[in-house]
Amino acid sequence: MSEHVIKLPDVGEGVAEAELVEWHVKVGDVVREDDVVAAVMTDKATVEIPSPVDGEIAWLGAEVGDVVAVGSPIVRIRTGEAPSADAPMDDGAEKAPAADGMSAQGEDLPPPPEEEAPDSADAKSAEKRPAEGKPQPHSPSTPPRGNRGTSAGGIPRPTGEKPLASPAVRLRARDAGIDLRQVPGSGPAGRITHDDLDQFISRGPQAGAAPGLARRTDIEEVKLVGMRRRIAEKMATAKRHIPHITYVEEIDMSALEDLRAALNKSRPADSVKLTLLPFLMRAMVRAIDDQPQFNATFDDEAGIVSRHGGVHIGIAAQTPAGLVVPVAKHCEARDLWDCAGELNRLSEAAKAGTASREDLSGSTITITSLGALGGIVTTPVINHPEVAIIGVNKMQMRPHWDGTDFAPRRMMNLSCSFDHRIIDGYDAAVFVQRIKALLETPAMIFVEDR
Amino acid sequence: MKEIACKLLVIGSGPGGYVCAIRAGQLGLDTVIVEAKKPGGTCLNVGCIPSKAMIHAAEEFARVKAMAAGDSPLGIALQGPAIDLAKTIAWKDRIVGRLTTGVSGLLKKAGVKTVQGWARFRDGKTVEVKTETGMQIIRAETIVIATGSESVDLPGLAFGGAVISSTEALALTTVPERLVVVGAGYIGLELGTAFAKLGARVTVVEATDRILPLYDAELTRPVARRLEDLGVTVMLSAKAKGLSTRDNGLTVETRDGQSEKIAADKVLVTVGRRALTDGWGLEELDLDMDGRALRIDETCRTSMRGVYAIGDVTGEPMLAHRAMAQGEMVAEIVAGHRRAFDKRVIPAVCFTDPEIVTAGLSPDEARQNGREIKIGLFPFQANGRAMTMEAESGFVRVVARADNHLVLGIQAVGQGVSELSAAFGLAIEMGARLEDIAGTIHAHPTQGEGLQEAALKALGAALHI
Numbered sequence: 001m002s003e004h005v006i007k008l009p010d011v012g013e014g015v016a017e018a019e020l021v022e023w024h025v026k027v028g029d030v031v032r033e034d035d036v037v038a039a040v041m042t043d044k045a046t047v048e049i050p051s052p053v054d055g056e057i058a059w060l061g062a063e064v065g066d067v068v069a070v071g072s073p074i075v076r077i078r079t080g081e082a083p084s085a086d087a088p089m090d091d092g093a094e095k096a097p098a099a100d101g102m103s104a105q106g107e108d109l110p111p112p113p114e115e116e117a118p119d120s121a122d123a124k125s126a127e128k129r130p131a132e133g134k135p136q137p138h139s140p141s142t143p144p145r146g147n148r149g150t151s152a153g154g155i156p157r158p159t160g161e162k163p164l165a166s167p168a169v170r171l172r173a174r175d176a177g178i179d180l181r182q183v184p185g186s187g188p189a190g191r192i193t194h195d196d197l198d199q200f201i202s203r204g205p206q207a208g209a210a211p212g213l214a215r216r217t218d219i220e221e222v223k224l225v226g227m228r229r230r231i232a233e234k235m236a237t238a239k240r241h242i243p244h245i246t247y248v249e250e251i252d253m254s255a256l257e258d259l260r261a262a263l264n265k266s267r268p269a270d271s272v273k274l275t276l277l278p279f280l281m282r283a284m285v286r287a288i289d290d291q292p293q294f295n296a297t298f299d300d301e302a303g304i305v306s307r308h309g310g311v312h313i314g315i316a317a318q319t320p321a322g323l324v325v326p327v328a329k330h331c332e333a334r335d336l337w338d339c340a341g342e343l344n345r346l347s348e349a350a351k352a353g354t355a356s357r358e359d360l361s362g363s364t365i366t367i368t369s370l371g372a373l374g375g376i377v378t379t380p381v382i383n384h385p386e387v388a389i390i391g392v393n394k395m396q397m398r399p400h401w402d403g404t405d406f407a408p409r410r411m412m413n414l415s416c417s418f419d420h421r422i423i424d425g426y427d428a429a430v431f432v433q434r435i436k437a438l439l440e441t442p443a444m445i446f447v448e449d450r
Numbered sequence: 451m452k453e454i455a456c457k458l459l460v461i462g463s464g465p466g467g468y469v470c471a472i473r474a475g476q477l478g479l480d481t482v483i484v485e486a487k488k489p490g491g492t493c494l495n496v497g498c499i500p501s502k503a504m505i506h507a508a509e510e511f512a513r514v515k516a517m518a519a520g521d522s523p524l525g526i527a528l529q530g531p532a533i534d535l536a537k538t539i540a541w542k543d544r545i546v547g548r549l550t551t552g553v554s555g556l557l558k559k560a561g562v563k564t565v566q567g568w569a570r571f572r573d574g575k576t577v578e579v580k581t582e583t584g585m586q587i588i589r590a591e592t593i594v595i596a597t598g599s600e601s602v603d604l605p606g607l608a609f610g611g612a613v614i615s616s617t618e619a620l621a622l623t624t625v626p627e628r629l630v631v632v633g634a635g636y637i638g639l640e641l642g643t644a645f646a647k648l649g650a651r652v653t654v655v656e657a658t659d660r661i662l663p664l665y666d667a668e669l670t671r672p673v674a675r676r677l678e679d680l681g682v683t684v685m686l687s688a689k690a691k692g693l694s695t696r697d698n699g700l701t702v703e704t705r706d707g708q709s710e711k712i713a714a715d716k717v718l719v720t721v722g723r724r725a726l727t728d729g730w731g732l733e734e735l736d737l738d739m740d741g742r743a744l745r746i747d748e749t750c751r752t753s754m755r756g757v758y759a760i761g762d763v764t765g766e767p768m769l770a771h772r773a774m775a776q777g778e779m780v781a782e783i784v785a786g787h788r789r790a791f792d793k794r795v796i797p798a799v800c801f802t803d804p805e806i807v808t809a810g811l812s813p814d815e816a817r818q819n820g821r822e823i824k825i826g827l828f829p830f831q832a833n834g835r836a837m838t839m840e841a842e843s844g845f846v847r848v849v850a851r852a853d854n855h856l857v858l859g860i861q862a863v864g865q866g867v868s869e870l871s872a873a874f875g876l877a878i879e880m881g882a883r884l885e886d887i888a889g890t891i892h893a894h895p896t897q898g899e900g901l902q903e904a905a906l907k908a909l910g911a912a913l914h915i
Binding site for chain 2: 165166167170177188189190
């Protein structure tokens with residue numbers, strides 16, 4: 001009987017560490033060669049780690065959310081003919097002890113912290129649950145306590161009926177200051193059990209538990225893992241290092257909207273539709289031609305600003321997992337329709353979670369758009385280490401004074417932030433005014449093409 | 451004039467007061483209890499305990515008398531049984547003495563200071579106690595009124611002479627030849643039955659149309675039958691009018707409006723008890739009343755801040771075990787715990803022959819609450835243990851909700867069924883369903899099996915009937 005150790009592989013160039021985001025196995029599970037045992041996440045991509053051998057999982061070297069250095073052992077697999085006594089090889093998943101965590105010595109595992117409802121749904125979620133019996137914050141990917149949440153409902157108690165509970169439960173509720181009328185009972189005849197009370201104390205009143213307003217004293221701890229943690233780190237880095245200056249200007253989009261409508265009409269119905277963004281991207285390329293310092297990344301430790309020839313525009317996009325920034329590369333070499341097509345491809349890939357590492361890295365300037373949700377101003381956070389971000393606000397028909405009269409115009413605000421270490425306020429204003437001029441007279445975006 | 455101050459003052463050391471004081475002492479509260487007589491209150495001195503002693507003595511005597519009569523199915527024969535009631539009373543007094551001494555000891559052990567004397571409120575924080583050594587002033591942050599209750603007398607039948615209350619009845623050293631009991635509630639019937647067994651000719655006069663009017667007819671039927679067997683005359687819908695001192699005849703207005711005279715050596719008046727609200731300075735306080743009783747909320751607070759009331763002085767049900775639960779709760783509240791009187795059930799027992807136990811709702815009460823119900827009744831005739839004890843009369847009855855089988859009430863009538871009250875109370879307090887009782891193994895052969903069988907019956911699955 002021997003042991004095989006899986007070390008965290010080099011999951012991408014220049015990556016020194018990765019975050020463990022999911023275990024597909026738990027200790028005692030039997031795996032076959034090529035079965036996926038874990039998923040790790042780097043800055044840009046999630047990588048699945050397969051088992052190179054057949055065997056039984058003996059030890060897991062990290063908890064979900066841990067950041068693991070490349071090359072450090074993460075799984076030990078017992079291989080060979082003799083399976084361990086307590087975990088038969090054939091169907092270990094069902095019979096193995098639910099010891100689902102890690103310990104300093106993989107061989108000396110603590111007993112399972114608590115045996116929850118032994119159904120299969122729980123057994124599956126067990127691998128995601130942190131071990132050691134101490135209270136752990138729930139990770140967003142793990143529904144708290146498996147399927148027990150659904151049982152909390154119990155039979156709704158008719159209004160005015162006394163809650164049914166043993167004296168011990170009533171006393172505990174009194175001591176905890178809990179009105180048992182608010183607590184759903186899952187026991188026979190709607191009896192409130194100690195478990196119901198525990199759940200109520202830890203999770204607070206459930207919707208529909210009882211009529212009337214109730215105080216909630218519960219606190220749900222959500223451990224930041226994966227994408228959300230990356231976002232948090234990036235935002236903190238940006239705000240910590242970059243003194244932001246935000247500049248807001250309003251832009252008359254009427255001409256551009258007319259042009260956009262005409263262009264869309266001129267194309268076959270099944271072709272890519274132009275949105276506002278391709279126009280903005282092209283306008284930014286134009287403005288950057290005049291002021292290349294805006295298309296840059298700043299390595300503040302080395303004290304070097306890298307001005308990029310290629311205009312790689314990151315497009316902040318909301319996905320179910322959180323904020324991602326797919327990048328439209330080389331916009332300086334793309335025409336309007338090309339920009340539109342690339343945008344389409346990127347946003348679909350981002351939403352489907354199939355965006356490649358390449359798609360999600362390498363931006364030199366970023367657009368953020370909350371336009372559809374309204375809002376007149378945003379204070380965008382720069383996508384570190386870039387130096388500029390262009391924020392699009394909602395376009396609305398507003399009255400506009402044309403010198404003699406008020407005219408209805410489609411107005412839109414542009415909220416842009418700049419790294420004030422690199423960009424002076426005056427230059428920022430010039431940059432935004434240039435974009436404004438281009439968008440208000442969209443022909444200029446095209447006629448000035450050299 | 452001496453003056454002391456304390457955190458908690460309890461007035462009256464009956465079951466409510468002494469339990470309150472003991473718990474308060476255990477919880478570290480500086481507690482004083484005032485008692486004019488002996489600790490233990492009505493219950494220990496002139497109520498529950500002495501009456502049960504007398505009932506037991508009478509029961510034993512009746513048993514041997516029946517054997518002496520020569521037709522014991524058990525084949526036991528004996529001759530000339532006799533009872534020396536003075537000795538019986540002395541035995542009873544020793545029991546009472548042991549218990550009251552025990553209570554004093556418990557109070558002492560809990561660190562409670564006892565002040566002997568009659569207490570009277572000066573205001574909501576101050577009480578004066580007339581002690582043997584003079585007036586004692588006690589100032590307390592919190593005061594618990596636990597003054598109990600007293601026997602109600604009837605107009606024209608004031609206590610004194612031949613007219614006695616239960617207290618005097620329990621101290622009689624000779625068996626009265628002719629005893630008239632006015633009031634067929636549980637106290638009257640318990641004592642009336644006992645005296646009948648001791649040899650008195652007993653007549654029971656009851657104003658309503660049945661005995662034990664607070665219980666349903668199904669439950670009281672075995673008791674009525676037994677009274678008949680014992681030769682007790684029961685006059686229903688009859689009113690006691692007055693006692694002529696000349697010939698000790700009690701005038702009774704019968705059902706049909708006729709006046710009848712019943713010869714009586716003693717007239718025991720047991721027409722109820724009322725909250726004792728006289729003589730301790732109620733008029734100095736501003737307390738809301740509930741009829742003759744003090745009004746309390748679910749934490750036993752009265753309408754005055756820092757003044758609690760527990761036990762009989764707060765009205766029905768006047769039961770020692772209710773007072774005890776209230777007393778314990780109030781002590782914990784005063785000690786800073788969050789408590790409320792949220793009991794689901796206060797079982798009640800009649801030590802008649804046979805005994806009656808009730809816990810929770812009767813079938814009628816459950817129906818009045820608008821419930822669809824299921825009832826299961828198991829007669830002791832079908833219970834092996836009951837047969838071996840010549841105790842076949844009576845039954846266990848379970849009342850449950852039809853929809854979810856939650857047990858709402860359990861009643862029983864039968865010899866010795868008072869001991870089943872523990873199971874009845876527990877089942878309801880724990881929120882048992884019929885299935886819970888039916889699914890609990892009950893030891894064989896016991897009368898308790900009747901409870902399981904009644905639950906099975908309600909579920910339509912009885913095994914032994």
